[in-house]
Each structure stands twice: as C-alpha cells, then as structure tokens.
Amino acid sequence: MANLTTIILTKNEEMNIKNCIQSVQNVSKRIIVIDSFSSDLTVEIAKSLGAEVYQNEFVNYGNQFQYALDNTNIKTQWVFRFDADERLTKESSSEIEKLCFENRDTDINGIIFKLEVNFLGRKLKHGGTYPFKKLCIFKTGHAFMETRSMDEQIVLLNGKAIEMKSISEHKDYRDLTYWISKHNWYATRAAKDYLDFENEKIDYNNLDFSAKIRRFLKYKLYYKMPQGTRSLIYFIYRYIIKLGFLDGKEGYYYAFFQAYWYRVLVDAKIFEAKKNNTKIDEAGSLN
Structure with missing residues (x-):
C-alpha cells in the first residue's frame, strides 16, 4: 500500500462511487470523499466502504479540492485526485504503489495519470482522446489546484513530474x-x-x-x-x-x-x- 491519500469529489454518484472506491482501496492509506450534499445514497455507500466523508458546498472543483487539502489533516506523503467515474486497473494500482515508493526521496513530486475515455459504452482509442493525461498525484505540500471555473489543473510548486505507463479507466454508468x-x-x-x-x-x-x-x-x-x-x-x-x-x-x-x-x-x-x-x-x- 502506498503512503497515499485519495480524494474523491462527489455529488449524487451512487451509480459510480462503489466501483471507484473499491479500485483504490488496495493502494490508498486513506480515502476521503468531499461530498456536495448528495440527495442519493452516495454518502452511505462511501462510508460503508470505509471512506471518510466530509460535506462542503460546491463552488468549483478547485475550491472543493483545496477544501480537502486544508480541512482533512492529510499526513501521507502523496495525494491523489481521483474522480468518481474513474477506475484503477490492477496494473495502474500496482504502478502507483511502485512509483510512490521509488520516489519517496527524489525530486519527483508529481505523477501524470493516464485514462481511456469511455463513451456510450465504447472505449475510445482515437480522436485525440487516448490516452487522456493529467497530473493527479503529488507530494503533500508540493502542489496546489488552480481556482478556475473550468479546466483547473494541479500545479507543482517545485520538483518534476513523471508519467505513468499503465492506463486507467473512465467509466460513467449514467446515460x-x-x-x-x-x-x-x-x-x-x-x-x-x-x-x-x-x-x-x-x-x-x-x-x-x-x-x-x-x-x-x-x-x-x-x-x-x-x-x-x-x-x-x-x-x-x-x-x-x-x-x-x-x-x-x-x-x-x-x-x-x-x-x-x-x-x-x-x-x-x-x-x-x-x-x-x-x-x-x-x-x-x-x-
């Protein structure tokens, strides 16, 4: 298990949250859900799977994620921003654990995450979407998230980022x-x-x-x-x-x-x- 806290932002994600949390359980010391006052069973499902649930009014993703960093007493070396409609595979879970361990004492402070996009039940391999890359994993205290209304990015304060080889899944079960x-x-x-x-x-x-x-x-x-x-x-x-x-x-x-x-x-x-x-x-x- 990596020295890692996974943060998931939710609002009415009862169709996705179970598989999402289960895919990161083997690699995360802590799983934190920041919920925007869901009216479905998101909170109950997350708690039943051992996640810590906090609720905060949503303004934008940047503010919500920063709320998690500021209010949940994160002490792990690494933090992982993970969406409710994303899934780690066995390969990507193992690679995250390996990269976090190998870079405990290096200047690698960020890890770029790769995803395949699933649309209408099909894994898209073309069209400029494969693989989708974003910096989602970083050392605690060495990055922040922009507070933009759209396309907010995690920005490293120092150090370098490396790119994962394995590709994880993006799979929203809604229509x-x-x-x-x-x-x-x-x-x-x-x-x-x-x-x-x-x-x-x-x-x-x-x-x-x-x-x-x-x-x-x-x-x-x-x-x-x-x-x-x-x-x-x-x-x-x-x-x-x-x-x-x-x-x-x-x-x-x-x-x-x-x-x-x-x-x-x-x-x-x-x-x-x-x-x-x-x-x-x-x-x-x-x-």
Whole structure:
C-alpha cells in the first residue's frame, strides 16, 4: 500500500462511487470523499466502504479540492485526485504503489495519470482522446489546484513530474441524457472561464506538458478563430485528422457532440453574455 491519500469529489454518484472506491482501496492509506450534499445514497455507500466523508458546498472543483487539502489533516506523503467515474486497473494500482515508493526521496513530486475515455459504452482509442493525461498525484505540500471555473489543473510548486505507463479507466454508468446535462453545466463554466481570462496573460508556468499544450491550443489557437468556423475545424481535427472515425458510431457521436454541441454551446453562452453585457456566475453543483 502506498503512503497515499485519495480524494474523491462527489455529488449524487451512487451509480459510480462503489466501483471507484473499491479500485483504490488496495493502494490508498486513506480515502476521503468531499461530498456536495448528495440527495442519493452516495454518502452511505462511501462510508460503508470505509471512506471518510466530509460535506462542503460546491463552488468549483478547485475550491472543493483545496477544501480537502486544508480541512482533512492529510499526513501521507502523496495525494491523489481521483474522480468518481474513474477506475484503477490492477496494473495502474500496482504502478502507483511502485512509483510512490521509488520516489519517496527524489525530486519527483508529481505523477501524470493516464485514462481511456469511455463513451456510450465504447472505449475510445482515437480522436485525440487516448490516452487522456493529467497530473493527479503529488507530494503533500508540493502542489496546489488552480481556482478556475473550468479546466483547473494541479500545479507543482517545485520538483518534476513523471508519467505513468499503465492506463486507467473512465467509466460513467449514467446515460447520454446525463452526459448532455453535464456538458451544459460544463459549458457555463467554460464560458465563465474564458471571459474571466480573456484579457489576462495566460500563465503556463509549472503546468505539466499535456496541460500546457491543451491550454496553449485553446487560448492561442482555438479561441483566435472565428466562432462560426472553429467548431467545424475542431470536428475535422478530432474525427478525421485524429482518426476518430475508427471508433465507429460512438466515435462519430463523441466528435459531433464535442464540436457541434458542447463547443458551440460555449460560444453561444460567451456571445449571450457579451451581447447583454452580463456576468456569468459560478454554476454551482451539477445536481
């Protein structure tokens, strides 16, 4: 078992939380759930599996995660940000334990986590989604999470990050209706994030390489293109250039919804806010 605390943020995750917690039990000394006052059985299930549950009103992911760091007395060497719809495999669990042990006394202060995206029941291998990489594991006191409305990243204060070899699973058991609702919520947050930083210098310092590339492409390329054409270019990039069509119908729907629904919705919300000279407030929790 690694000297590791796993933090999971939840709101009505009764369909996901059991498998999520069970997948990290063998590698985590502590499992902490920060719940946004779920109305389903999320809290009861988490407690029954030995997780420590705290409840806090949701503002955004950055604030919620920082609440966990500030209020749960974490004393393990490592911290792991883990989502309720993610699952460790036997291979990724073993690798996390190995990397945490091997880097107890090195300047490696972060570990980049790899995921496969599951959409409509299919594991997507193309379209620029495989594998999805994010810095999720870090030494306590050596990193913080940005307080942005969307696309918040864990940022190392010092040291270096290494990348895992094994790939974990992303698997939400809820349906397309929920996915659409969630991405409407994401779109509000993404529009607010864009407007908050539209006239600010984008800070890339200390971001891991994958996060740095994603942020650069979003603000220096994507948002510089005309609203009427960038969703088309985005679809062509995902579905054709990055071979999303090889993932069958699921790959088509994923690329279509990402480009022609989600990204267009973000643009529409930005347009609405500017046209009406209104401010987009924090979206709060999803449900």
